[in-house]
Amino acid sequence: MIEVSTCVICDSPIRRLKRALVAPFVAERTWKRKPFCVDLVGCDTCGFKFYNPRLDDKDLSNLYRGYRSPEYQRMRFATEPWYTPSFNADLASPNSYEIRRAKLAPILRQHLGEQKIGRILDYGGDRGDLVVGLVDGAEPFSYDISGIDVAPGVTPTKDPTACKPDLIVNSNVLEHVGFPRVLVNEILNAAPKGGLVFLDVPCEFPFGFARLARRIAQIAVMTLMRPATSRYILRPATLYMMHQHINYFTEHSLRVLMESCNGEVIATGTYPYGSRAGRADMAWCLARKN
Ligand SMILES: [Zn+2]
Numbered sequence: 001m002i003e004v005s006t007c008v009i010c011d012s013p014i015r016r017l018k019r020a021l022v023a024p025f026v027a028e029r030t031w032k033r034k035p036f037c038v039d040l041v042g043c044d045t046c047g048f049k050f051y052n053p054r055l056d057d058k059d060l061s062n063l064y065r066g067y068r069s070p071e072y073q074r075m076r077f078a079t080e081p082w083y084t085p086s087f088n089a090d091l092a093s094p095n096s097y098e099i100r101r102a103k104l105a106p107i108l109r110q111h112l113g114e115q116k117i118g119r120i121l122d123y124g125g126d127r128g129d130l131v132v133g134l135v136d137g138a139e140p141f142s143y144d145i146s147g148i149d150v151a152p153g154v155t156p157t158k159d160p161t162a163c164k165p166d167l168i169v170n171s172n173v174l175e176h177v178g179f180p181r182v183l184v185n186e187i188l189n190a191a192p193k194g195g196l197v198f199l200d201v202p203c204e205f206p207f208g209f210a211r212l213a214r215r216i217a218q219i220a221v222m223t224l225m226r227p228a229t230s231r232y233i234l235r236p237a238t239l240y241m242m243h244q245h246i247n248y249f250t251e252h253s254l255r256v257l258m259e260s261c262n263g264e265v266i267a268t269g270t271y272p273y274g275s276r277a278g279r280a281d282m283a284w285c286l287a288r289k290n
Contacts (some may be wrong), residue, residue, distance in 0.1 A: 001053040008054065008179055009257045012045035018206075020051060020240040024079040024222075024229050030055070030063040035232040040206060040240050046256040049206060049248035054178035063244065064176075067126075067146065068092060080218075081225040097129040100171070103271055103282070104200065105134055111267045111286050112167075115196070121157070121165035123187050124173045128154035131169055141165060143190070160190035171200035174257075175245040184261045191289040197263060201249045203270055203283040206240055215239050251283040263287035 007014050020040040027035045042049040055063070066072045073088040090096065112135070120138040122128040128142025129151045142150050143160040150156045157163045168191055174180050187197055205211065219238055223230045233241075249257075255268045265287045270280035 001059060002056050002178065003053040007043035007046060007048055008050065009048045009181065009253055010043060010046040010260060012043050014041040014043050017042050017049065018240045019237045020242050021233065021235065021237040023241050023243045024232060025076045026063060026243055029075060030059050037237050038242055046253045047250050048253040051242045051246045055246060056178060060178065079222065079226055079229055081221055092126065100130055101134050103273070107269065107271065107284060108135055108198065117166045119163060119165045121160060121163060121168045123160060123168050123170045123190065125169070125171060127151040130171055134169070135167065138167065164192050165195060167196045167198060169198045172202070174199060174201045175247045175249065178246065180247065180257055181261055184257055184263070188261055188263055188289050193289060195289050197287050197289065199254060199258065199285045201254060201283055202245065203250060203280050204245065204248050206248055212239055215241055249283055254283050254285045258285050258287045264290050
């Protein structure tokens with residue numbers, strides 16, 4: 001873990017907002033230890049909120065080894081009774097990718113304009129399912145360090161620079177990483193000059209009613225069905241529990257992140273996930289590498 005003293009997006013001062021418990025599953029899988037507390041901090045300049053200390057590369061590799069494999073599911077189920085095999089499978093089901101593509105395709109169509117996309121690269125997107133058919137006529141590639149098998153029709157690449165992608169898509173990844181600027185710089189480095197980068201992240205608010213209600217429900221279920229965890233989780237810090245999303249982005253902080261890596265922002269926006277019209281569940285940013 002790496003303790004930081006300034007914002008990991010814009011380098012401005014940060015302040016502590018809350019103490020937050022590390023989820024039992026995350027503590028066990030990443031550090032082989034019992035749940036403990038970290039700080040939830042915020043940057044008043046760019047609005048980014050995150051847990052501190054940060055997860056380093058080794059922590060992330062421990063946490064995500066065998067991501068969503070049967071062994072991962074069983075370990076998570078041991079403290080999270082709702083994380084059943086079918087729940088785990090649904091997260092990466094064909095239907096879930098179809099929903100995500102249906103959200104992103106119109107946004108890309110609107111903002112790509114006349115730009116021709118010959119090659120599209122899913123950067124860190126598992127099997128590359130998301131980019132298959134996402135942009136008309138674009139050949140799909142996938143770069144994922146896990147070395148997982150790719151989806152039908154997708155070409156895997158070990159060197160994202162070599163495939164010279166016209167558009168790189170990084171979706172639902174940045175909320176998991178300790179140092180988002182490092183990853184966005186890597187993505188921009190993989191793009192050819194004039195290439196496009198599309199970032200897509202959940203737009204979550206740690207103190208929102210829906211989030212707190214969900215945490216309370218989870219605490220109740222864990223206490224009832226996994227009583228051994230109750231001695232760790234029955235405390236206020238569990239309301240702001242750190243799970244695998246260790247970053248809270250807004251549309252603005254995502255733009256600041258892209259600009260801080262010298263990406264030329266073309267457009268940003270938000271969209272609702274699922275059918276809840278009018279909600280800003282996800283934030284996106286489209287930029288060009290100059
Ligand atoms: Zn900041």
